[in-house]
Amino acid sequence: MSSTSKARLAVAGVASSVLLLLGSAGTADARSAAAPAAVSAAAPAYATWIADVTAVTTPAADYLAGRLDVPGGRTAIVLDIDNTSLETYYSGGITTPAVKPVLALAELAKSKGAAVFFVSDRTELLRWPTEGNLKAVGYPVDGLYLRPLFNFDPVQANKTKARAAIEQAGYTIVANVGNNRTDLDGGHAERTFKLPDYDGVLS
The missing domain is CATH 3.40.50.1000 (HAD superfamily/HAD-like)
Known part of the structure; x- marks a missing residue:
């Protein structure tokens, strides 16, 4: 595999990881929204x-x-x-x-x-x-x-x-x-x- 192809794959891998992390953050936000009122009331x-x-x-x-x-x-x-x-x-x-x-x-x-x-x-x-x-x-x-x-x-x-x-x-x-x-x-x-x-x- 050429060095250019390897570089493209590396960039794609990092981009995918970022998207997964951002998606996880969104899921966490959804969980927070569904948390019991007692937890939300602490803020x-x-x-x-x-x-x-x-x-x-x-x-x-x-x-x-x-x-x-x-x-x-x-x-x-x-x-x-x-x-x-x-x-x-x-x-x-x-x-x-x-x-x-x-x-x-x-x-x-x-x-x-x-x-x-x-x-x-x-x-x-x-x-x-x-x-x-x-x-x-x-x-x-x-x-x-x-x-x-x-x-x-x-x-x-x-x-x-x-x-x-x-x-x-x-x-x-x-x-x-x-x-x-x-x-x-x-x-x-x-x-x-x-x-x-x-x-x-x-x-």
């Missing part, structure tokens, strides 16, 4: 969630406004994706809307010269749709770290490695924002800001 109303997010991003913005005015070095912020940067739990569809208070935080950081990196436990197979979604809703994307293929390490270990890699590239991570302790624990950030996850309901 607050959308307006309450946004208010709770804003209660965290407001002091985060105040901190960034001051911290990024200090000259010197390459600075960056790190954002989780699901239920941090994108409204994964509350909104469906091909393009998931941005969490507006977090988008404003990213825009503030970028306007002051900081790079904006995303670190997620999504599989590497979803790089293209994930990056496309982030950019489509207005996020500046200077880097996207996803779970490598055939990697079975704990979530926190992978996210810590990603932040370490960002530092090794010459950046100082001035803020790390996520809605789960696995997004934040492990160091490699000057400050962490935890958004609500309501005891794991918004994973």
Whole structure:
């Protein structure tokens, strides 16, 4: 078989895997919709969630406004994706809307010269749709770290490695924002800001 044919087969295989993953996500959404009312009731109303997010991003913005005015070095912020940067739990569809208070935080950081990196436990197979979604809703994307293929390490270990890699590239991570302790624990950030996850309901 020619190298061109092999390449085409490899691309087709990856595309099929992505479609299967997206299909599985749709099935999971359907299962969630059919879940008992008691489970769904654990998450607050959308307006309450946004208010709770804003209660965290407001002091985060105040901190960034001051911290990024200090000259010197390459600075960056790190954002989780699901239920941090994108409204994964509350909104469906091909393009998931941005969490507006977090988008404003990213825009503030970028306007002051900081790079904006995303670190997620999504599989590497979803790089293209994930990056496309982030950019489509207005996020500046200077880097996207996803779970490598055939990697079975704990979530926190992978996210810590990603932040370490960002530092090794010459950046100082001035803020790390996520809605789960696995997004934040492990160091490699000057400050962490935890958004609500309501005891794991918004994973």
